Amino acid sequence: MQNFTNRRGGFTLHIVVCIKQVPDSREIRIDPNTNTLIRQGVPSIVNFYDMHGLEEALRLKDRFGARVTIVTMGPPPAEKSLKECISLGADEAVLVTDRGFAGADTLATSYVLAKAISKIADEWGPVDMVFCGKQTLDGDTGQVGPGIACRLDLEQLTYVCAVEEVDPVKRIVRVRRKLEDGIEVVETRMPVLITALAELNQVRRASLPGVIHGFRYKPIVWTLKDFPDIDRTKIGLKGSPTIVGKTWIPELKKANCEFLEADTPQAAARKLVEKLWSDSRTEQLGWKEVAGK
Amino acid sequence: MSGQAEKNEKRPVKSAQDEAMPDWSAYRGVMVYVEQREGVAKPVSWQLLGAGRKLADKLDVPLMAVVIGYQVHHLAREAIGYGADIAYLCDDEVLTLYRTRPYSRVMLSLIEEVKPEIVLFGATATGRDLAGAIATHLPTGLTADTTELDVEPPPSRLLLASRPAFSEKMMATILCKQYRPQMATARAGVFKALPYDPNRSGEIIEIQNQMKEEEIAARVIEFIRETNRIDLESADIIVAGGRGLGGPEPFKMLKELADALGGVVGASRAAVDAGWIGHEHQVGQTGHTVRPKLYIAVGISGAVQHTVGMMNSELIVAINKDKDAPIFNFAHYGLVGDLFEIVPALIEEVKKQKACVMKE
Numbered sequence: 071m072q073n074f075t076n077r078r079g080g081f082t083l084h085i086v087v088c089i090k091q092v093p094d095s096r097e098i099r100i101d102p103n104t105n106t107l108i109r110q111g112v113p114s115i116v117n118f119y120d121m122h123g124l125e126e127a128l129r130l131k132d133r134f135g136a137r138v139t140i141v142t143m144g145p146p147p148a149e150k151s152l153k154e155c156i157s158l159g160a161d162e163a164v165l166v167t168d169r170g171f172a173g174a175d176t177l178a179t180s181y182v183l184a185k186a187i188s189k190i191a192d193e194w195g196p197v198d199m200v201f202c203g204k205q206t207l208d209g210d211t212g213q214v215g216p217g218i219a220c221r222l223d224l225e226q227l228t229y230v231c232a233v234e235e236v237d238p239v240k241r242i243v244r245v246r247r248k249l250e251d252g253i254e255v256v257e258t259r260m261p262v263l264i265t266a267l268a269e270l271n272q273v274r275r276a277s278l279p280g281v282i283h284g285f286r287y288k289p290i291v292w293t294l295k296d297f298p299d300i301d302r303t304k305i306g307l308k309g310s311p312t313i314v315g316k317t318w319i320p321e322l323k324k325a326n327c328e329f330l331e332a333d334t335p336q337a338a339a340r341k342l343v344e345k346l347w348s349d350s351r352t353e354q355l356g357w358k359e360v361a362g363k
Numbered sequence: 364m365s366g367q368a369e370k371n372e373k374r375p376v377k378s379a380q381d382e383a384m385p386d387w388s389a390y391r392g393v394m395v396y397v398e399q400r401e402g403v404a405k406p407v408s409w410q411l412l413g414a415g416r417k418l419a420d421k422l423d424v425p426l427m428a429v430v431i432g433y434q435v436h437h438l439a440r441e442a443i444g445y446g447a448d449i450a451y452l453c454d455d456e457v458l459t460l461y462r463t464r465p466y467s468r469v470m471l472s473l474i475e476e477v478k479p480e481i482v483l484f485g486a487t488a489t490g491r492d493l494a495g496a497i498a499t500h501l502p503t504g505l506t507a508d509t510t511e512l513d514v515e516p517p518p519s520r521l522l523l524a525s526r527p528a529f530s531e532k533m534m535a536t537i538l539c540k541q542y543r544p545q546m547a548t549a550r551a552g553v554f555k556a557l558p559y560d561p562n563r564s565g566e567i568i569e570i571q572n573q574m575k576e577e578e579i580a581a582r583v584i585e586f587i588r589e590t591n592r593i594d595l596e597s598a599d600i601i602v603a604g605g606r607g608l609g610g611p612e613p614f615k616m617l618k619e620l621a622d623a624l625g626g627v628v629g630a631s632r633a634a635v636d637a638g639w640i641g642h643e644h645q646v647g648q649t650g651h652t653v654r655p656k657l658y659i660a661v662g663i664s665g666a667v668q669h670t671v672g673m674m675n676s677e678l679i680v681a682i683n684k685d686k687d688a689p690i691f692n693f694a695h696y697g698l699v700g701d702l703f704e705i706v707p708a709l710i711e712e713v714k715k716q717k718a719c720v721m722k723e
Contacts, residue, residue: 095529095532098529098532099532100532100667107529107532107533175504176495176505176507177498177499177502177503177504177505180499205507208528208529209507210507210508210528211505211507211508212491212495212507213491213494213495213498213505213507215495216463216491216492216495216496216499217495217498217499219463219496220495220496220499220500221499225580225581226463226464226492226496227581228488228491228492228495229488229492244584247488248488249487249488249489250405250487250488250551250594250597251400251588251589252586252587252588252589253586253587253589254583254585254586254587255583255584255585255586255587256462256581256582256583256584257581257582257584258580258581258582259580310504311502311503311504311539311541311542312504312505312506312537312538312539313537313538313539313540314535314536314537314538315523315535315536315537315538316535316536317528317533317534317535317536318533318534319532319533319534320527320533320534320671322667322670322671322674322692322693323674323675323693324692324693325679325692325693325694325695326695327681327691327692327693327694327695327696327697328695328696328697329686329691329696329697329698329699330696330697330698331699334708335700335701335704335705335707335708336708336711336712338698338700338705338708339705339708339709339711339712340712342680342696342698342709342712343709343712343713343716345696346657346678346680347716349678349695351656351677351678351695352656352657352677352678354599354656354677355599355600355625355656355657
């Protein structure tokens with residue numbers, strides 16, 4: 071067994087956290103006059119789920135003395151988000167930015183992030199764990215995490231709501247995954263990629279010294295020329311199989327409301343229940359048989 | 364880097380996608396992954412066979428189902444009854460529970476052999492986990508969480524996978540012109556399953572498991588089933604309360620109505636922000652987007668932020684004391700009056716009707 075306390079300059083685990091700076095889509099409104107999205111003044115934030123991945127990495131750092139490296143692919147203003155992660159306690163932050171990377175879909179994004187994580191491993195030692203958010207607020211796909219896991223041959227643990235055990239010596243990770251019908255407890259070996267749910271933890275607040283450190287910190291910037299062996303047909307718009315065709319703003323589906331009037335609430339309730347029982351739109355609920363009796 | 368829906372803004376950029384489409388004649392057929400647990404299929408699997416049937420008919424190709432698990436032969440049969448022409452069955456003890464690697468290996472070797480032009484998965488935790496791994500391996504394009512599926516007729520045969528973006532405020536059609544198969548995950552509860560036909564004929568083809576137990580690192584230690592979790596997104600019936608309830612107490616009354624109908628309780632942002640009920644109940648822009656068969660809005664005025672999250676419900680009932688409340692613009696049936704009188708009357712009426720049926 072390896073002596074983990076002595077490798078890579080004293081830290082037991084090397085954790086990479088992938089983040090994305092996104093417009094807070096919850097704040098995007100529709101202009102009722104032009105029927106277009108209003109994006110002006112929409113704040114940029116670190117994708118909400120990514121912060122829970124970061125928090126979990128920082129907890130492992132607190133426990134085992136892990137090294138936490140942040141990586142993002144995005145335009146230069148994403149530096150702001152990297153500084154925020156540093157202020158919370160991450161060790162180093164890498165901005166992967168180049169015009170050539172722009173317009174990437176999830177396939178091209180996971181390719182570049184996987185390349186960046188490989189480079190991080192070359193620079194600072196092998197990576198044991200990668201954290202991603204379960205999905206982004208703007209893309210909403212949840213596909214980049216599995217994409218990275220696949221490309222780097224990492225064990226893939228998605229939709230994680232609790233990290234139950236991490237053993238840096240035995241190299242075992244046990245988590246709880248939240249599925250639609252229940253909780254699954256899974257154990258696997260490192261290296262592993264985890265996608266984080268909001269339930270995973272409560273994100274800490276930055277300390278004052280942390281904020282100052284983050285403010286002064288200059289993220290490491292890697293551009294296309296820092297990846298000499300990258301396949302340029304796999305990046306950016308060119309490397310993206312999916313393209314956006316038509317886009318539209320869905321009409322609010324107005325209905326013709328039938329007002330049910332009655333002298334007493336009881337009579338009104340009876341009218342409504344009769345309607346519900348016989349309406350064709352509730353056919354699949356199996357009430358037809360009830361109404362027929 | 365961008366969400367799929369963002370890229371239209373970066374145009375005009377000349378990309379490989381604008382070039383002529385390659386010859387994809389080797390890729391034919393629509394494939395649907397049948398998700399199951401303990402031999403019971405997820406409803407979304409049959410819903411996708413319903414959606415897939417339409418696509419396959421338009422393209423004049425077979426509809427294929429893929430059943431992976433242990434002791435799941437009956438699901439291959441069921442898949443045919445729900446519209447599949449061919450059901451591929453991989454039945455092996457190693458595959459008892461879903462794990463990414465062994466399941467994706469089975470799917471990958473099947474896709475490489477059969478070469479379907481379209482592969483669909485439920486946009487569930489498992490479906491997304493699996494589809495994400497497979498699309499990267501192949502590699503090909505994958506559209507997440509679609510709510511509309513269509514195809515362009517031959518010769519183009521393009522899958523038109525449409526999905527909401529920006530918290531449901533926009534819809535975008537995603538295309539994959541330069542890669543095959545075209546893959547998509549699709550939201551549960553949106554597409555309609557075909558009526559089950561036990562006499563429908565089709566072919567069951569057994570396929571091989573690709574991994575031995577000792578090659579798989581992941582072990583599922585335990586599965587804790589949660590039967591009473593609030594699952595708004597797949598609920599058939601939702602009774603939702605808003606500001607008009609005035610406090611946490613009346614939500615008990617809504618729960619009683621929801622229980623009587625066999626549904627769950629939802630809430631507007633106003634009620635959640637006021638602390639009357641938990642965020643997991645919230646319907647609308649910053650909460651869940653729901654498409655139940657029946658949505659009953661109680662004391663909800665109907666702000667846009669709420670209606671975008673529920674307007675696709677099959678049947679909407681609004682109960683509100685203000686007859687000018689915007690919610691009535693979206694409702695199919697409206698009751699104007701005091702919810703504290705109407706809801707108890709409704710509970711009683713529903714219970715009474717149910718009791719009648721029981722007696723018979």
